[in-house]
Amino acid sequence: MASLKELRSRIASVKSTQKITSAMKMVAAAKLRRAQEQAEEARPYAERMDRMLASLAASLQGRNGVSPMLAGTGADKTHLLLVITSDRGLCGGFNTSIVRRARQMANDLRAEGKTVRIICIGRKGRDQLRRDFADEIVNSFTEVGRRKLSFEDADQIAAQVAELFTAGEFDVCTMIYNRFKSVISQIVTTQLLIPVAPPEGDEEDSDGAASAVYSYEPDEAEILADLLPRNLAVQVFRGLLESAASEHGARMSAMDNATRNAGDMINGLTLTYNRTRQAQITKELIEIISGAEAL
Amino acid sequence: MTEGKVEFELVSPERLLMSETVDMVVVPGAEGDFGVLPRHSLLISAVRRGVIQAWKNNTVSDRIFVAGGFCEVTAERCTVLAEEGVRVDDIDKDAIQAELKNLREDAADAKTPDERSAVESRIAIHEAMLEAAG
Numbered sequence: 390m391a392s393l394k395e396l397r398s399r400i401a402s403v404k405s406t407q408k409i410t411s412a413m414k415m416v417a418a419a420k421l422r423r424a425q426e427q428a429e430e431a432r433p434y435a436e437r438m439d440r441m442l443a444s445l446a447a448s449l450q451g452r453n454g455v456s457p458m459l460a461g462t463g464a465d466k467t468h469l470l471l472v473i474t475s476d477r478g479l480c481g482g483f484n485t486s487i488v489r490r491a492r493q494m495a496n497d498l499r500a501e502g503k504t505v506r507i508i509c510i511g512r513k514g515r516d517q518l519r520r521d522f523a524d525e526i527v528n529s530f531t532e533v534g535r536r537k538l539s540f541e542d543a544d545q546i547a548a549q550v551a552e553l554f555t556a557g558e559f560d561v562c563t564m565i566y567n568r569f570k571s572v573i574s575q576i577v578t579t580q581l582l583i584p585v586a587p588p589e590g591d592e593e594d595s596d597g598a599a600s601a602v603y604s605y606e607p608d609e610a611e612i613l614a615d616l617l618p619r620n621l622a623v624q625v626f627r628g629l630l631e632s633a634a635s636e637h638g639a640r641m642s643a644m645d646n647a648t649r650n651a652g653d654m655i656n657g658l659t660l661t662y663n664r665t666r667q668a669q670i671t672k673e674l675i676e677i678i679s680g681a682e683a684l
Numbered sequence: 685m686t687e688g689k690v691e692f693e694l695v696s697p698e699r700l701l702m703s704e705t706v707d708m709v710v711v712p713g714a715e716g717d718f719g720v721l722p723r724h725s726l727l728i729s730a731v732r733r734g735v736i737q738a739w740k741n742n743t744v745s746d747r748i749f750v751a752g753g754f755c756e757v758t759a760e761r762c763t764v765l766a767e768e769g770v771r772v773d774d775i776d777k778d779a780i781q782a783e784l785k786n787l788r789e790d791a792a793d794a795k796t797p798d799e800r801s802a803v804e805s806r807i808a809i810h811e812a813m814l815e816a817a818g
Contacts, residue, residue, distance in 0.1 A: 427698070430698065430699035430700060431697060431698060431699070433693075433695045433700045434695040434696065434697050434698075434700075434765060437693075437695060437756070437763050437765055438765060440756070441728060444728070444756075445728065539698070540696075540697040540698055543697075603726040603727065603728050604725065604726065604727050604728075605727070605728050606713055606714060606715050606728070606729035606730065607714055607715060607730065611730070612728060612729075612730055612754070615730060615754070619754075619767075622697075623697060626697055
């Protein structure tokens with residue numbers, strides 16, 4: 390059995406770990422609130438952008454010479470995966486689940502004889518994907534929005550994606566990120582960025598019908614040329630925001646668990662410590678008594 | 685929906701800047717300023733750099749500077765998706781002057797044409813902002 394001294398130092402070390410994890414939990418909680426607010430504030434823009442794009446797409450439907458960014462290049466030989474992870478660890482399965490999905494997608498695409506390219510956002514994803522897909526990674530961004538995520542960060546990434554697309558480097562672009570559902574649940578989401586996914590559902594049929602009579606200033610094509618890269622940036626921005634909120638949520642619950650586990654461990658160790666101490670005292674007493682009796 | 689009013693919404697990628705019911709909105713469109721009154725025809729327009737005015741009771745109630753964007757108009761709504769937006773009253777001239785100075789230095793240091801054009805567009809935005817603040 391471990392000596393009392395050893396036990397004491399174990400308890401002390403677990404206690405200090407617990408302090409760290411609970412502090413990290415607090416920090417994550419504070420950051421989470423900010424990130425969640427930001428994600429929610431950004432939602433109206435993305436929604437309206439979607440609406441505008443949908444009505445534009447509807448009015449351009451069936452016409453020739455529609456921008457390939459909207460309609461696709463007509464091929465799907467090369468896929469670009471935009472993988473959004475975090476820069477830091479200690480957030481449970483947050484990065485692992487993203488990487489697992491990305492790896493699976495990449496392998497599936499490869500099996501179909503397609504070419505895969507990857508852009509990593511976040512150090513953790515890059516480090517994990519680099520092992521298997523070192524040649525596929527075109528670029529990686531780290532420390533994105535370290536202090537506060539701004540639209541420029543997303544714009545930069547989107548600009549690069551658009552550049553690659555214009556250069557004909559890929560046909561289809563998919564973004565993989567964690568969607569923030571709640572503190573304990575983040576959903577790995579894949580979203581098609583290029584070509585623009587057609588608006589789903591018929592519930593907005595009335596809107597769709599109205600869109601036919603929109604007038605455009607200047608004309609559709611010109612607006613679209615501006616709107617498409619912008620939409621890309623907005624979608625990337627949304628992904629980054631969701632991912633940031635998810636990261637803090639995941640870290641918060643991971644740290645909460647860790648703190649609780651440390652608490653359990655301390656309880657167990659304290660129990661053993663006390664038992665050992667008592668056993669030792671009893672032993673000493675027996676020694677004294679038997680010594681006294683022998684006289 | 686109030687009769688005779690326009691639901692005006694101004695959103696930037698980062699947040700909802702304004703959402704109010706007003707009498708009229710004047711938007712700097714790509715092909716000229718246009719006023720939006722209730723029951724305007726359906727329109728989607730690009731927005732150039734400039735000041736959006738919201739009118740209430742025959743006076744300008746809000747003036748907001750936008751760096752550009754898009755505007756969607758329907759019979760009862762006017763939605764502006766701005767790239768960047770700030771209320772004219774909130775523009776801090778000194779801060780902008782300082783920023784402009786920085787940007788001009790950046791422009792001098794810019795190495796690639798891409799960098800330079802990016803900085804130059806920032807300069808233009810800030811100059812327009814100053815002008816709007818008057």
